[in-house]
Amino acid sequence: MLTNLKRPKTLKETALKQLREAIALGHFAPGERLVERVLCEKLGVSRTVIRECIRHLESDQLVTTVPNVGPTVASLDxxxxxxxxxxxxxxxxxxxxxxxxxxxxxxxxxxxxxxxxxxxxxxxxxxxxxxxxxxxxxxxxxxxxxxxxxxxxxxxxxxxxxxxxxxxxxxxxxxxxxxxxxxxxxxxxxxxxxxxxxxxxxxxxxxxxxxxxxxxxxxxxx
Amino acid sequence: MLTNLKRPKTLKETALKQLREAIALGHFAPGERLVERVLCEKLGVSRTVIRECIRHLESDQLVTTVPNVGPTVASLDxxxxxxxxxxxxxxxxxxxxxxxxxxxxxxxxxxxxxxxxxxxxxxxxxxxxxxxxxxxxxxxxxxxxxxxxxxxxxxxxxxxxxxxxxxxxxxxxxxxxxxxxxxxxxxxxxxxxxxxxxxxxxxxxxxxxxxxxxxxxxxxxx
DNA sequence: TTAATTAATATTGTATACCATCATACAATA
DNA sequence: TATTGTATGATGGTATACAATATTAATTAA
CATH class of the missing domain: 1.20.120.530 (GntR ligand-binding domain-like)
Incomplete structure (x- = not known):
């Protein structure tokens, strides 16, 4: 690799990565609710960031969101x-x-x-x-x-x-x-x-x- | 259909749909910058919603985001x-x-x-x-x-x-x-x-x- | 005039406060 | 026991603020 093209790493990126890993490593059980405020505290970022992360995970189908209820870790049959x-x-x-x-x-x-x-x-x-x-x-x-x-x-x-x-x-x-x-x-x-x-x-x-x-x-x- | 199982449609969902359509219909040229403020006005929603939509599109690879610069419509070779x-x-x-x-x-x-x-x-x-x-x-x-x-x-x-x-x-x-x-x-x-x-x-x-x-x-x- | 620098302006990233709505658990009542 | 309120908490959404970074305009140097 000659040059590393992009890399101003943003808070959202690191938070997203942490969440991804946490899910992959099974720190959240499938079906478990992901509560925004809890994640804010755990990752030390604001709700804004957490919400964007969740949208991303949602679109990756790693979490499933029910409106007005919130996101849960997706499970596969x-x-x-x-x-x-x-x-x-x-x-x-x-x-x-x-x-x-x-x-x-x-x-x-x-x-x-x-x-x-x-x-x-x-x-x-x-x-x-x-x-x-x-x-x-x-x-x-x-x-x-x-x-x-x-x-x-x-x-x-x-x-x-x-x-x-x-x-x-x-x-x-x-x-x-x-x-x-x-x-x-x-x-x-x-x-x-x-x-x-x-x-x-x-x-x-x-x-x-x-x-x-x-x-x-x-x-x-x- | 006896009951409409569909969840309440959220603002973010409708905005996302509109953005998707706009991109599909070519209302944004590939490579064009998507400026948050402009989209807010155009869709009549707040920045939060727009940003969540953009995260979604980003993960769908319909837009490409460069940190501190913003999202642009993705183009395919x-x-x-x-x-x-x-x-x-x-x-x-x-x-x-x-x-x-x-x-x-x-x-x-x-x-x-x-x-x-x-x-x-x-x-x-x-x-x-x-x-x-x-x-x-x-x-x-x-x-x-x-x-x-x-x-x-x-x-x-x-x-x-x-x-x-x-x-x-x-x-x-x-x-x-x-x-x-x-x-x-x-x-x-x-x-x-x-x-x-x-x-x-x-x-x-x-x-x-x-x-x-x-x-x-x-x-x-x- | 053109190139290079600097100042001014926009835009993004993030945080925070606030509110309405919806959901759920629990208590009070019939 | 079943029903109905009611309190509590979470989410969906808005608005505002501000630092850091980009971009653009303006100014200066070549």
């Missing part, structure tokens, strides 16, 4: 979760395929670097770091495949299942399955084998979906 | 437009396929009814009505296919190319091509022929995409 993984599969397969067709050496070495980072982070049980690097790896793939719109959608969908993902990593984090599948994707890209890349990507997501659904079941039955 | 149609194709094909597999008589008669409405509206050159009915028809398809998440995304993507769509209808509105393709989709659904439905859907979108790109070119060269 199993059908929606399955659909999210299904759509992610379409989008990611499309990106991975295109990336396999176009990737140059620079992209490939970048992917391998991130893979190293991820393995390392997982060895040290640093889940957050692994997640962050995985995201960077995928962004590289989408960039190389020239799928900027798809990337936005994937990020959005991931946001909606953020709670699940955090949970999944907490319980399945040190599993070696995930990285293996990732490696398969990278290998296929390296060899410009579009079909193999697509298949590896499908496998990867199928597994992720299964773990997520498992997670949901254990949550619901508990 | 050709690559992104192509990608949007590509993604819409994936999502709609998925929905149409699933709908063809599951549709019962009620759904089918509903689809046929909407088709009638659309033909009628087009005959009378009532573009807005045709658009609105087309949307309802698609919503019926997505509902029957149980693709609520995909529907949200399609709506979002359509919002981002709203300007183009309005333009397209204005110039190609009375073309009989569009409805014909729609009819093919409905026929395939009626016969529960998933493959034919998928193919008809692909054709439909391919054509829409071509018209849109043509539109973009004439805009850029002009």
């Amino acid at each position: 199993v059908t929606q979760i399955e659909e999210i993984y299904e759509i992610r599969t379409m989008l990611e397969v499309s990106a991975v395929t295109s990336c396999a067709a176009n990737a140059d050496d620079e992209v490939i070495s970048k992917l391998e670097m991130y893979y190293e980072h991820i393995s390392h982070a997982l060895e040290e049980d640093n889940i957050q770091q692994a997640l962050s690097d995985t995201r960077k790896l995928y962004k590289t793939i989408f960039d190389a495949g020239e799928k900027s719109v798809a990337w936005d959608l994937v990020e959005q969908l991931n946001g909606r299942i953020g709670q699940l993902r955090a949970l999944t990593l907490r319980t399945h984090g040190r599993s070696v399955e995930g990285p293996k599948k990732l490696l398969a994707i990278i290998e296929a890209i390296k060899q410009h084998d579009e079909d193999a890349a697509a298949q590896a990507c499908k496998d990867h997501l199928k597994q992720a979906k299964e773990i997520a659904l498992q997670q949901v079941n254990s949550l619901n039955s508990q | 050709v690559t992104q437009i192509e990608e949007i149609y590509e993604i819409r194709t994936m999502l709609e094909v998925s929905a149409v396929t699933s709908c063809a597999a599951n549709a019962d008589d009620e759904v089918i008669s509903k689809l046929e009814m909407y088709y009638e409405h659309i033909s009628h509206a087009l005959e009378e050159d009532n573009i807005q009505q045709a658009l609105s009915d087309t949307r309802k028809l698609y919503k019926t398809i997505f509902d029957a296919g149980e693709k609520s998440v995909a529907w949200d995304l399609v709506e979002q993507l359509n919002g981002r190319i709203g300007q183009l769509r309005a333009l397209t209808l204005r110039t190609h509105g009375r073309s009989v091509e569009g409805p014909k393709k729609l009819l093919a989709i409905i026929e395939a659904i009626k016969q529960h022929d998933e493959d034919a439905a998928a193919q008809a859907c692909k054709d439909h979108l391919k054509q829409a995409k071509e018209i849109a790109l043509q539109q973009v070119n004439s805009l850029n060269s002009q």
Whole structure:
């Protein structure tokens, strides 16, 4: 990265980020009411800021607002979760395929670097770091495949299942399955084998979906 | 409808709708600055409301905000437009396929009814009505296919190319091509022929995409 | 005249106070 | 027990204030 284009970070941005994380980390239960004044105190900002944040989250469908009642943390049913993984599969397969067709050496070495980072982070049980690097790896793939719109959608969908993902990593984090599948994707890209890349990507997501659904079941039955 | 379950419409909602329409109808040029004060006057609401609306549009990617400068109407490049149609194709094909597999008589008669409405509206050159009915028809398809998440995304993507769509209808509105393709989709659904439905859907979108790109070119060269 | 600086003005970001309306929990009553 | 008030609190919305930053106009230098 040569220059960091934008960065006067505004209070609203940081507050929004904090709220997003709090929801993803499960600090608010699905269905829980978000009371403006409480959030003001907790984040130390004014109601103005909180309200704008909530509008943003609302439009991201991370919270659901009922007029005159207020916002609550959105919850997903199993059908929606399955659909999210299904759509992610379409989008990611499309990106991975295109990336396999176009990737140059620079992209490939970048992917391998991130893979190293991820393995390392997982060895040290640093889940957050692994997640962050995985995201960077995928962004590289989408960039190389020239799928900027798809990337936005994937990020959005991931946001909606953020709670699940955090949970999944907490319980399945040190599993070696995930990285293996990732490696398969990278290998296929390296060899410009579009079909193999697509298949590896499908496998990867199928597994992720299964773990997520498992997670949901254990949550619901508990 | 026995009871109107709809929530009380809030000022913010109506203002948001107006802004969305204004953008879609091209009343604001891409890249144009949206000044809060001006919008307040124009819509007759307070700054708070306007700001909340802008946050919403921002998250919908209809406007781009630079801190301390303000929001501007987002613009799309050709690559992104192509990608949007590509993604819409994936999502709609998925929905149409699933709908063809599951549709019962009620759904089918509903689809046929909407088709009638659309033909009628087009005959009378009532573009807005045709658009609105087309949307309802698609919503019926997505509902029957149980693709609520995909529907949200399609709506979002359509919002981002709203300007183009309005333009397209204005110039190609009375073309009989569009409805014909729609009819093919409905026929395939009626016969529960998933493959034919998928193919008809692909054709439909391919054509829409071509018209849109043509539109973009004439805009850029002009 | 044109370029560069500086002063003036707008606009955004944020905070705060205020009010009307609606929702909910609780108490009083029938 | 069921109903009706009533108190309380939250939200939707408005208005105002002010610092920080952008933009524009005005002024000065080249």
